[in-house]
Structure formats: structure tokens, C-alpha cells
Amino acid sequence: MYLPVFIGILCGILVFLVYASAAIRSGVYLKAVCRLKTDEKVVALTFDDGPDSITTPKILDILSGYGIPALFFCTGHKMEGQEHLLQRMVDEGHGLGNHTYAHSALFPLLPLAKMKKDMQKCEERIQHFTHCRPFFRPPFGVTNPTVAKAAAQLGYRTMGWNVRSFDTVKKNYRDVAKRINKKLQPGNIILLHDTTPAMPELLTDIINYARQQGYRFVRADKYGGGTT
Numbered sequence: 001m002y003l004p005v006f007i008g009i010l011c012g013i014l015v016f017l018v019y020a021s022a023a024i025r026s027g028v029y030l031k032a033v034c035r036l037k038t039d040e041k042v043v044a045l046t047f048d049d050g051p052d053s054i055t056t057p058k059i060l061d062i063l064s065g066y067g068i069p070a071l072f073f074c075t076g077h078k079m080e081g082q083e084h085l086l087q088r089m090v091d092e093g094h095g096l097g098n099h100t101y102a103h104s105a106l107f108p109l110l111p112l113a114k115m116k117k118d119m120q121k122c123e124e125r126i127q128h129f130t131h132c133r134p135f136f137r138p139p140f141g142v143t144n145p146t147v148a149k150a151a152a153q154l155g156y157r158t159m160g161w162n163v164r165s166f167d168t169v170k171k172n173y174r175d176v177a178k179r180i181n182k183k184l185q186p187g188n189i190i191l192l193h194d195t196t197p198a199m200p201e202l203l204t205d206i207i208n209y210a211r212q213q214g215y216r217f218v219r220a221d222k223y224g225g226g227t228t
């Protein structure tokens, strides 16, 4: 008689645990900056998973043409051999963030020591180019108590996003742009990937739309209006 109730509660707990781990915005395990605390018409672009030898230079060209700064959550192993791109990012006023060295899907399951080592290995690469303490963004935005402990012990501030583009999944960049543009509001931190081949077209669309609506672009890690 009580079995359905028990199963219901168990399912509820499971759904909560999945949500808490997968949604960085939930803030259940660690408090991440997921939007800028402001009523000003500003938005921030963040690019994950690069640098990419083909797409990243095109993104930098576009950002430079519009005079827009962004934050690049770089993956450590992809930084190897792309030093010129990283130097260019810094020289052109962009920020570098820590997105782990290996960007493994198993990152959340690593023991604490290995997890910290992976994060530190990425930071060492970043420190060649900037002495600013980077923000941390866990792979896939997945968090759990170990990820929270690793970030806390290493003194990291963590950054998520409040607009997910699904640019790595959706094939048509216009659909992705439409989705992002529909969500335009003050303080958005937009998640993009500099590994997406159609990023130049997508980026141009997003920038033009936001500017037409009177928005300007700021660096998520530098914006003075505070974050939440």
C-alpha cells in the first residue's frame, strides 16, 4: 500500500539529485556566478572548450571588429601549441577561464586529489599569459560535493551561465541565434563554444540583434555591477 508513495519519494529524490548535479544554476553544491547583477542593458559572452585553431581566430576577428570583450573558458590540453591564440586573446582584452585540463566526462567522478591536479594543470597554462586568478567552470557545468570541495580548496570562484545556446547540438545556427535572442535580458551570461564551426555567423547574429536592442557587451569576470 505504501510502495507507490515510497517509489514516488525515491523518484523525487533522484530527480532532485540529477537536477542539482547537472544544473550549475541550482547552486545546490556550490554557488556559481550565473548572471550579472544589473538592470543595465549589458550581456556577457563566454566561450568554452577552445582554443580551436580554425574557429577561435575567426571569433577573435569578429570580436575585435566590434570592439567586444569576452571570456574564454579554455581547456588545458587544447592550449598546447595554441600559445599565439592565447596571447592574442589577452592582448585584445579578453579573459581566460579554467575549464580543466582534460575536460573529461568523468571529471565529476574523479577523487578530490586528481580533480584538483587537473584544475591546477589548466591554471598553470593560463598563468603563462595572465596573472589574474581565473574563474573556474566545470566541464558540462556538472557539480557535486567533490567539485565544490576542489573549487573551495583551490580558492576558485566558479562561473556558470543563465543562457545555454545548445550550439554544439543544433545544426542550424539561425535556430540557435533565435533561441539566444529571445532570451535577451540585462545581465545575461551566454554560454557558447569556440569549437562550433558556425560560430562566426551565429556570433554576428547575436551581436547585431543585441546592439539593435540597445545592449552592450561586457566581460563577465570584470563587470563592476556585481554578479549573482
Ligand SMILES: [Zn+2]
Pocket (backbone or CB within 6 Å): 048, 049, 099, 103, 138, 139, 140
Ligand atoms: Zn566544456
